[in-house]
Amino acid sequence: xxxxxxxxxxxxxxxxxxxxxxxxxxxxxxxxxxxxxxxxxxxxxxxxxxxxxxxxxxxxxxxxxxxxxxxxxxxxxxxxxxxxxxxxxxxxxxxxxxxxxxxxxxxxxxxxxxxxxxxxxxxxxxxxxxxxxxxxxxxxxxxxxxxxxxxxxxxxxxxxxxxxxxxxxxxxxxxxxxxxxxxxxxxxxxxxxxxxxxxxxxxxxxxxxxxxxxxxxxxxxxxxxxxxxxxxxxxxxxxxxx
Numbered sequence: 473x474x475x476x477x478x479x480x481x482x483x484x485x486x487x488x489x490x491x492x493x494x495x496x497x498x499x500x501x502x503x504x505x506x507x508x509x510x511x512x513x514x515x516x517x518x519x520x521x522x523x524x525x526x527x528x529x530x531x532x533x534x535x536x537x538x539x540x541x542x543x544x545x546x547x548x549x550x551x552x553x554x555x556x557x558x559x560x561x562x563x564x565x566x567x568x569x570x571x572x573x574x575x576x577x578x579x580x581x582x583x584x585x586x587x588x589x590x591x592x593x594x595x596x597x598x599x600x601x602x603x604x605x606x607x608x609x610x611x612x613x614x615x616x617x618x619x620x621x622x623x624x625x626x627x628x629x630x631x632x633x634x635x636x637x638x639x640x641x642x643x644x645x646x647x648x649x650x651x652x653x654x655x656x657x658x659x660x661x662x663x664x665x666x667x668x669x670x671x672x673x674x675x676x677x678x679x680x681x682x683x684x685x686x687x688x689x690x691x692x693x694x695x696x697x698x699x700x701x702x703x704x705x706x707x708x709x710x711x712x713x714x
Contacts, residue, residue, distance in 0.1 A: 506586045508579070510601045510616075513556055553635070553666040554578070555615055556600055568635050568666065569611050572604060580604035580611065588698040590616050593691050597626045604635070607702045608644070611635045612663060614700065615670050628687050630659070630698060631670065631679035638665040642705065648680050649699040650690040657690065662705065 552559035553568055554576045561571055572578045581603060590601040601616040616630045630648055634641040641663045650657040659680035664673050673679055687696060 506581060506583045507589055508581050508586055508603055509589045509591060510579075510603055512590070512592050512595050512599045512601055512618075514595075514599055550667060553613065553633075553669075554602075555617070555670040556602065565636065565667075569604065572613075578602055578604055578613075580606055582606040584608070584703075585699070585701045588614060588616070588700055590696045590698070591694065593618070593628075593687060593694050593696050605632070605700065605702070608704060610640070610644070612646070612702065613666055613670075616696075616698070617670070617674065619674065626684055628682040628684075628696075629674045629679050630682075631673050632663045632700070632702070633666045633668075633670065633673070634663045635666050638667065641665045645703050645705050647699075647701045647703075649701070650697070651699065652690045652692065652697070655689065657686075663702075 548564060549562040550565050550568065552561040552571065554572055556576065559575070561575070563571060569580070573580060582605075584607055586605065588601075588603065595618070597618045597620045599618040603614050605612040605614055611634075613633045613635055614630070615633070616628060618626055618628050620626050632646040632648070634644060644663055645660060646663050648659045661678070664678065682690075690696060
């Protein structure tokens with residue numbers, strides 16, 4: 473019976489996912505947009521137990537044992553940019569995409585315009601929805617995060633970040649669009665570099681911010697569809713023409 477129950481639950485989850493994907497394709501197929509159904513992931517980056525223990529030890533003047541190693545740090549190495557985990561990986565910027573795909577299993581889509589369909593918006597914070605987007609010869613990281621910036625008041629934060637340097641990021645403009653029930657909401661900005669970290673972007677408020685009521689207004693049966701478009705900036709185009 474336990475085996476049957478688990479299998480039946482897995483089948484129901486699969487049917488639910490296929491149904492969500494079918495609905496999204498039906499809605500956006502007329503516009504010729506590629507739809508990506510993104511399931512939520514609970515962030516494991518902030519493990520409360522270990523952090524609380526370390527904080528308590530520090531307050532009591534007892535520091536946990538540390539092992540010091542003399543090492544020369546390569547300034548060209550960047551830390552893992554995955555916002556879900558405290559990953560000790562370091563590597564060159566050129567191999568960040570491979571690391572995210574192989575180690576953290578983050579999917580990548582191609583196309584100038586796609587639809588990001590985040591499911592199960594009702595789940596408690598902190599929760600993340602993440603994909604990579606390949607466009608215009610570069611790779612971008614789209615992060616939708618549900619987080620309690622103030623206790624008891626969860627908010628949704630959406631941002632697009634270039635897997636590249638800040639100078640390269642200045643050459644692009646991204647647009648996030650919500651469109652439902654004759655209502656439309658757009659956010660347009662220059663993407664930040666992944667070197668600047670997702671947490672910093674959210675803390676600065678340099679992203680699309682939705683409170684719970686606004687997110688529900690644009691959601692459909694617990695799923696939120698975000699249209700994504702990336703273009704080269706006008707300044708970059710003008711320099712290219714010159």
